[in-house]
Amino acid sequence: MILIADSGSTKTDWCLLHPEGKRSYFVTEGYNPHFSDEQQIIQSIKNNLSAEIDPLRIKEIYFYGAGCQDDKIGLMQGTLRSIFPNCRQVTAEVDLLAAARGLLGNKPGFAAILGTGTNTCIYDGNRIVNNIDSLGFILGDEGSGAAIGKKILSDYVRNKMPESVKQVFYHIYQLSPAEIINQIYGAPMANRFCASFTKFLKHQEVDPDYSHQLVRTSFTEFFSHLVSCYPAYNSYTFNCIGSVGYHFKAILEEVLNEFDMLPGRILPSLITELAGYHTGHENIYSSNT
Known part of the structure; x- marks a missing residue:
């Protein structure tokens, strides 16, 4: 077996x-x-x-x-x-x-991960031939669930959320700013903790304009700092695996259009x-x- x-x-x-x-x-x-x-x-x-x-x-x-x-x-x-x-x-x-391998098989192209973390590469049909380091949770991972979660938590702690959104957040999570800081800096798996808040943006009571702008900003940073740094990046289709890319596909495609890149396969797993x-x-x- x-x-x-x-x-x-x-x-x-x-x-x-x-x-x-x-x-x-x-x-x-x-x-x-x-x-x-x-x-x-x-x-x-x-x-x-x-x-x-x-x-x-x-x-x-x-x-x-x-x-x-x-x-x-x-x-x-x-x-x-x-x-x-x-x-x-x-x-x-x-x-x-x-x-x-899952997105492209034995065909060359561009592949990305947009989940808890993020990563990107150029693939020649057999191996990865170009990879710009995502720098991980602390220094990078733009566009990832962890990066989006950090933006949500930062807005909440710094009181930058619209008041209606902040009330919904507190009603769901019952977290104080001090508890959030302690969880991020004092407990393991801070990346997973931050990424868990991406689903908050899908909550029916959350202002869709707030959610849209936050995710779009994060995806724009992903393309600015990673995707667009590959030579001739927009000569490839954008193929992506991960729950974040899949569940926010409509916003992702807006940013793809902005960067003149066509969507390819975008899968949750x-x-x-x-x-x-x-x-x-x-x-x-x-x-x-």
């Missing part, structure tokens, strides 16, 4: 490939080795594995994850091997490669596409399972 995972900082989509071709899907929390240590990841995966999975029967794993770069690749591979000890192959790759990529491009059942 083979496992494929697409992990962001908030959630991980999994697909179990059975030898007879059946696919089973399930979801766990996200695993970013920059924010979670090995024991946290191990415990979480063990506690949240689908009941039909016997860890001893998993023979191959293809794990794509936020933060799976450089020395973190070895850390994630070792973590997975400790959970699935009979694996003959454990591959850990950055989630951006999953985005490119791509575990199905990744399963198709591996079963279609790799003979992964060529040996005994």
